[in-house]
Amino acid sequence: MSSLQGCGIIITGANQGLGKAIAEACVAEGADVLLCARTAEPLEATRAELSARASKNQVVLAEPADVSCPGDVDRLIACARKKLPAFTGLVNNAGVYGPIGPAEQVSWEHWRQAIEINLMGTVLMCRAALPAFRNEKRGKIVNLSGGGATAPLPRFSAYAASKAAVVRFTETLADETRGAGIDVNSIAPGALNTRLLDEVLAAGPAQAGETFYQRSVKQSEEGGASLERAAGLTVFLLSSRSDGITGKLISAVWDPWADLPQRLEELRSSDVYTLRRIVPKDRGWEW
Numbered sequence: 373m374s375s376l377q378g379c380g381i382i383i384t385g386a387n388q389g390l391g392k393a394i395a396e397a398c399v400a401e402g403a404d405v406l407l408c409a410r411t412a413e414p415l416e417a418t419r420a421e422l423s424a425r426a427s428k429n430q431v432v433l434a435e436p437a438d439v440s441c442p443g444d445v446d447r448l449i450a451c452a453r454k455k456l457p458a459f460t461g462l463v464n465n466a467g468v469y470g471p472i473g474p475a476e477q478v479s480w481e482h483w484r485q486a487i488e489i490n491l492m493g494t495v496l497m498c499r500a501a502l503p504a505f506r507n508e509k510r511g512k513i514v515n516l517s518g519g520g521a522t523a524p525l526p527r528f529s530a531y532a533a534s535k536a537a538v539v540r541f542t543e544t545l546a547d548e549t550r551g552a553g554i555d556v557n558s559i560a561p562g563a564l565n566t567r568l569l570d571e572v573l574a575a576g577p578a579q580a581g582e583t584f585y586q587r588s589v590k591q592s593e594e595g596g597a598s599l600e601r602a603a604g605l606t607v608f609l610l611s612s613r614s615d616g617i618t619g620k621l622i623s624a625v626w627d628p629w630a631d632l633p634q635r636l637e638e639l640r641s642s643d644v645y646t647l648r649r650i651v652p653k654d655r656g657w658e659w
Contacts, residue, residue, distance in 0.1 A: 374402030375611040379512075380431070380456030382448065384408045384439050384497065385466030387415040389566035390516070390599055394463055395422055397603035398610070404431035406452050409466070412436040431456060439466045439493030440485075449500040461512045461610045462501045464494040464538075469568050470530030472575045483530045490534035491541070498545060502554070511554040512610045515542050517621055518560055521647070527581045539621050539647050546619030555618040557609050562597025562625040569596065597625050605629050620645035 381398055385391035386407035398405050399422050407422075409415040419434035426432050435451050437444035452459045470486025471478035494515050505511025519525065520532035521539045542558040549556060563569075569588055577585040602624040608614055609622070616636050622629050622645055632639065639645070652659050 374400075375607060375613065376461075377402030378458060379461050379610065380404040380406070380452065380459045381461035381463060381610060382406045382408060382452050382459075382497070382501070383463045383465060384437075384493070386434075387411060387418045389568075390561055390564055390602055391463075391465040392418055393599040393603040394465060394606045396425075397600070397607050399426050399430065399432065401607055401611070402427070402430070403461070403610075404456050404458070405433070406448070406456060407432070407434045408437045408439070408448055410436065410438050439464070439497055440488040442496055445493075445496045445500050448497075449504070452501075453504055458508070459501075459504050460508065460510055462497060462514070463606060463610070464497050464513070464515045466493055467516060467534075468531075469528060469571050470534075472571070472579045473527055475529040478530075486530035487534050490531065491537045494538050495541060498541075498556075502549070505554050506549075506552055509553040511549075511552075512614075513542075513545070513554070513556040514606050514609045515539075515556070515558040516561065517542075517558040519563070521558075521560065521621065525584075527579065527584065536647070542621070543619045543646055550618070555609070555614060555616070557614075557618060558621045559602065559605055559609070560621060560623045560625075561599075561602035561605075562623070563591050564599060564602065565592060565596035566599075601625065616640070621647065 376398055381403050383391055383395050386395045387409035395405055395407055407419055415434045415436055419432055423432040433455055435448055437448045467490045468486050471482040498513060515538050517535045517539050520535040525532035539558050542556050546556040572580050572588040605624040613633060617632055
């Protein structure tokens, strides 16, 4: 039996890039899916493509929605509860870089919009999905983070701030839902060659900064991290194989995530794969 057979999953930002790769992987593993994105036409094209690959009994749906809009989120969740045979999973992939440039110079409106999509959209989707998961006494939530969560990212302040906040929200929600049969994790997919990379290249070194721009050029030339590996980690976290793993930020590229079920007790009793403040004693200093 496929690892996601019998699971109904919402995937946001599913019409291109990583979201589409995750949707493809979920369908391949037998899941019923509800795809979401803001733009209807490419979303419908993705739905048709995946539907053609699905088995006879699989459900593949699409619903245009803006995750930063509470009304759209409520409509999306209602659709999942009504039309998916079982609504058990949520992938919050929708996200934007936001304005590129020094924090004091970029558009405040665009900065605010990035927070609304990346952070508030994630929170709204989780809030709306949790009653269904609590009722079913099971659920899997995967929130997309990134490099901006674990290190400063000059000239991408809205993105960095929102992604760090997503990780801390994930950790907090994991504690709130502990014992309810719900696992909540965030993932760092790696440096992917998607539309976000295109935005950096279009912005150029003057806006993005010389170092980050040149790193992006090299990434573009070398192909970037694997979309399939990031999608594979997402499938793992949506499946029963990851039961009990919760409140973690896991790297698709660097972490041995396939082996984590064997480390479950160590994970539960440690702060591994979490955001933490470093204090002097962590560096062997006495002050």
